Amino acid sequence: MAAPTFRAPKGTRDILPPESGRRRAALDAFAEQAELAGFGEIMSPIFEDLGVFKRLGESTDVVTKEMFDFFDKGDPPQHLALRPELTASVCRGFAEHRPTPPWKVWYEGPQFRYEQPQAGRYRQFHQVGVETLGSDDPQADIDVIALGWNFYASLGLRRISLLLNSLGDPSCRPAYLEALRRYLSDNQASLSAQSRVTLERNPLRVLDSKRREDAEIVAAAPLMVDFLTDETRDHFDAVCAGLDQLGIPYELSPRLVRGLDYYTRTTFEFVAEALSTAQNAVGGGGRYDGLVEDLGGPPTPGIGFALGLDRILLACDAEDVFAPPAPVTKVFVVDVTGGSHALVVCNALRAAGIGADRTYDGRSMKAQMKVADRSGALFAAIIGEDEVASGEVTLRDLRSDTGQHRVTLDDLVSSVGRLLR
RNA sequence: GCAGCCAUAGCUCAGUUGGUUAGAGCGCCUGGUUGUGGACCAGGAGGUCCUUAGUUCAAAUCUAAGUGGCUGUACCA
Structure with missing residues (x-):
C-alpha cells in the first residue's frame, strides 16, 4: 500500500x-x-x-x-x-x-x-x-x-x-478474601509465576487466570458464594x-x-x-x-x-444479523442541462423530508443514471431540455420496470410523496 | 507485557531459482446509443511493491531494524 x-x-x-x-x-x-x-x-x-x-x-x-x-x-x-x-x-x-x-x-x-x-x-x-x-x-x-x-x-x-x-x-468479602489468600498461599508452589505476583496484589483476580498450570488450583479454590x-x-x-x-x-x-x-x-x-x-x-x-x-x-x-x-x-x-440501514436517498435528480435545476429540485424534495441527491460536474446522462442506480434511490427525476421547456420532470422508477412518466415541477414533491407511501 | 504470522492498485490477491516496462478479478472513469442505470463489449486511469539501512552487476523477491495489522497468551468490553 x-x-x-x-x-x-x-x-x-x-x-x-x-x-x-x-x-x-x-x-x-x-x-x-x-x-x-x-x-x-x-x-x-x-x-x-x-x-x-x-x-x-x-x-x-x-x-x-x-x-x-x-x-x-x-x-x-x-x-x-x-x-x-x-x-x-x-x-x-x-x-x-x-x-x-x-x-x-x-x-x-x-x-x-x-x-x-x-x-x-x-x-x-x-x-x-x-x-x-x-x-x-x-x-x-x-x-x-x-x-x-x-x-x-x-x-x-x-x-x-x-x-x-x-x-x-x-x-x-474480607472473610472470603482471607480464606482465598490462605488457600492460594498454601498452594503457591503449584501456581504460575504470574499468578504468584497477582496473588500479592489481588488474590481475587487469580481466579480469572486461564493459564493451564493454574487450572487445577483455581478449580478447587474456595468460592465467594459459600461465604x-x-x-x-x-x-x-x-x-x-x-x-x-x-x-x-x-x-x-x-x-x-x-x-x-x-x-x-x-x-x-x-x-x-x-x-x-x-x-x-x-x-x-x-x-x-x-x-x-x-x-x-x-x-x-x-x-x-x-x-x-x-x-x-x-x-x-x-x-449475520443487523445489516446497515437502507439508503436515505429516495430520489436521485439527473440534470443534463448543467445542474442548476437539480439544485432547486433537490432543495424542494429535502424540504419536504424526502431524501434527494444528485451528481456534480455536469456528467453525461449515462454516468448520472449509473450513480443514481448505485445510490439506492427508488426514483430518478430526469431533467433535460425538453422538460425544462415544458416545466416538467420525468420520473423514472429505478427498482421495477414500470417505466417513466412526466409530472409538472409543481407536482413533483406531492407525486413522489404519494409514490413513496 | 510476551510470542508467532503477515504487509504488492481503492478492495481481494497472484508474482517461478533475485533478471526487461510488476499482473488478475472486482471497483472506478470514458465510450459502444449526441436523452436513460442494472447485463454485455471495448478502451482508460490508478503502484515509493510499508519505511530505512544492508548484501548484489541486479531486490517486490535475500538480511536487519523500525512501523502497522492479525493471531495466541496475559488482561479486558
Whole structure:
C-alpha cells in the first residue's frame, strides 16, 4: 500500500459509511430501549481528573498501565486522563450534582485504553451503558440486566450467554478474601509465576487466570458464594428469581471476577458464543455500592453495565444479523442541462423530508443514471431540455420496470410523496 | 507485557531459482446509443511493491531494524 503521510493512530480507526450508519442505528436502538426503561442520557466529559479513575482500583491494569494521561497548561498543571470507562464519571457526576435517587442514566461514547490492539480490541473503543444510583433493591439489578439482554435481542443476536455471580460485600468479602489468600498461599508452589505476583496484589483476580498450570488450583479454590452472609445471599437469590420470572436464561459462574475493583455483590457478563474465546465478552457490569462514596459523595449503592459496541457489531457479523440501514436517498435528480435545476429540485424534495441527491460536474446522462442506480434511490427525476421547456420532470422508477412518466415541477414533491407511501 | 504470522492498485490477491516496462478479478472513469442505470463489449486511469539501512552487476523477491495489522497468551468490553 502506498504509505500515506498520516494514518489513524495505532489502535484507532475511521468508521466510514455504510458501517458508520450501522453503528448509528445500533446506538439509536440502545437509546430507545434505555429511554423506554426510564433512563435519561448523561453526556459527561471525555477526560477527567486522573483521581476519578484511580478509584477504579490501584491494582488493576486499567489504572496502572492502560491510561492515556496528560497534564494541562494550568499553573499548577492538572493531571488529567482520557476516560477508560464511564462508570467512574457517572459516579463523579452524581457526587457533584446530587440528583434525587434513584438516578437512572444511560450513556454512549468513545473510551480509551492504552493496550495492544487486535481484532475487537482498540485503544479507542465505543461502549454504551446504564447506571442506576441510589437503590440496592435487587429489582434494580434485574431491570438493568434485562435491559442489556433485550438490547442484544433487539439487534437480532441469538447466541448470547449471561454469566452471573455475586462478589459479596464488605460484610462478607474480607472473610472470603482471607480464606482465598490462605488457600492460594498454601498452594503457591503449584501456581504460575504470574499468578504468584497477582496473588500479592489481588488474590481475587487469580481466579480469572486461564493459564493451564493454574487450572487445577483455581478449580478447587474456595468460592465467594459459600461465604455470602444471609443478606447478600438473599439479594443474589432475589436477582436469580427475578431473571427466572422474566424468562432470561443465565449461567451461575462462581469464578467470574471482573477487571475493576469496585464491584460488589451482583456481577455479570454477556458472552457472544459466535465470537472466538479471547474477545467474546461483549458486555458486563454489576454493583458498585461503595464507589460514589469513594468519589466524595454520600454512601450510595449503584448498579450498571457497559456493552462494547465494537465487539457487538463483530458478533452481529458472525451471526449475520443487523445489516446497515437502507439508503436515505429516495430520489436521485439527473440534470443534463448543467445542474442548476437539480439544485432547486433537490432543495424542494429535502424540504419536504424526502431524501434527494444528485451528481456534480455536469456528467453525461449515462454516468448520472449509473450513480443514481448505485445510490439506492427508488426514483430518478430526469431533467433535460425538453422538460425544462415544458416545466416538467420525468420520473423514472429505478427498482421495477414500470417505466417513466412526466409530472409538472409543481407536482413533483406531492407525486413522489404519494409514490413513496 | 510476551510470542508467532503477515504487509504488492481503492478492495481481494497472484508474482517461478533475485533478471526487461510488476499482473488478475472486482471497483472506478470514458465510450459502444449526441436523452436513460442494472447485463454485455471495448478502451482508460490508478503502484515509493510499508519505511530505512544492508548484501548484489541486479531486490517486490535475500538480511536487519523500525512501523502497522492479525493471531495466541496475559488482561479486558
